[in-house]
Amino acid sequence: MAIDPDFLDELDRFDAALDRETAAVRQGEQQSPRVGEGLTFSDYRRYSPGDDTRLVDWKLFARTEEYYIKQFEEERNLTVHVLLDSSASMDYGDGESHKFEYAAKIGLGFCYLTAEEHNDFRFSTMDERSERLDTGRSNRGEVLGLIDQVNDLRPEGEADFETVLEAYADRIRSRSLVVVLTDCLDEPERIESGVSALARNEVDVLLVRVMAPDERDPDVVGDALFADPESETTRRSYFSQSLADTYRSRLDAHVDEVNERVTALGGDHVLVDTGDEYFDSFASVWLG
Template identity: 90%
Template sequence: MTIRPDFLDELDRFDAALDRETAALRQGEQESPRVGEGLTFSDYRRYSPGDDTRLVDWKLFARTEEYYIKQFEEERNLTVHTLLDASASMDYGEGDAHKFEYAAKIGLGFCYLTAEEHNDFRFSTMGERVDRLDTGRSNRGEVLALIDQINELDPEGQVDFETVLSAYADQIRSRSLVVVVTDCLAEPEEIESGISALARNDVDVLLVRVVAPDERDPDVVGDALFADPETDTTRRSYFSQSLVETYQSRLDAHVDEVKSRVTALGADHVLIDTGDEYFDSFASVWLG
């Protein structure tokens, strides 16, 4: 992967509020988006690299020569969980349109702005199991460390949506937003079962489906060898225009069915094309 951390700076142009009209949980019920205003002091914790220095208690530093961060009640009001599909099918696309890289930046953007809101985030990859990558610091330094880890990953294997999402749901202990970023290449029933396990009164779910331009409009004509990256199976076929149209129709039907099933559960569904400009896509996901 080749994710560069400087994309985080551009995210500052977005309003640092979880502003989705249909998701009160996602808004975190905070009284003010500005640091230190309308917040109730709760406790101190030691400073970690990447923390907002505006929250350092300098009077306490003068007495102890130790850096401590002021914590506020709203810091623990909402936890944002990002689950990134790291299966082999995500290893598709070229350059900035690469599905895994694009999807990772969507998830990292949520983590970055969540930290700016002084809320907690969790970042995990999902394949045959869920692997948590963050260390619980929920600050900019943590996001930078996550970028380094993701750049070392190679998508592989498959995702059992029902199993991994059900297992993860059992770990959620607080008011939460769960952001699942995936290409949804599974049966709609399996995705529905996984999202159903996550969705409950104190958990808001957002399913972000990524699709690459070549998946929506294949640039293939004539004899072609198709390979399934998750099972290593191949199939040779003559890809005629009529077959292209059939394929596109089935893809559209799959997208519509997944959306219908998850929205019926009260979850949100957003489709993004990795060929679009990243910040336009992120805005459509973040702002709704």
């Protein structure tokens, strides 16, 4: 893998741009509806030169003609759990369209902005089981360390959504958002079973399905050898136009069925094309 940590600086500018854009409409600070700000109002103090004027309480000024600054205290009341599919099928795509790398950047971006919002995060990979990679610090240094770890990983093995998500659900002890980044190459009912185990109590589930452009529209003509990266089985077939149409129809049906099952459980399902610009995809996931 080759994830460049510089994308975190771009995330800062991206987040600031969202703040400005939303402030113009709502006169308020942009918050992700998925994460929230993680700050609670504490008290007022008099304005001092150099203070952020955005924190001035203008309604209080209208009553008192005095400038007061709102003070807040951190409230880490939400934990964001990122589960990144590291099975062999995620090792697909070229360059910035590589599924595992693209999904990892979305997950790492979630962790980074979650920490900026003064909330906690957990970051794990999953195939036949889940493996936690973070150390619980929930800060920028933690995210940088995670980037190094992810860059050393090579996706392999098979994904077992039902078993892994059910086991992970048993370890959640607080109000949480669980972000699952995967290509969803499993039976819809098994994905539903795993999501169902997560979507209980105060747990929200966001299933982010990553798909490479060649998966949606295979650039294959004629006789071809298809390989399953997880089971390593192969199948030779003549990829005609009619077979391509059948493939797309079955893929669309799978996407729709997974979407219906996840949303019926109260979860969110977002389809991400790795051929799209990263920050466009991140915005669609972060903002909902």
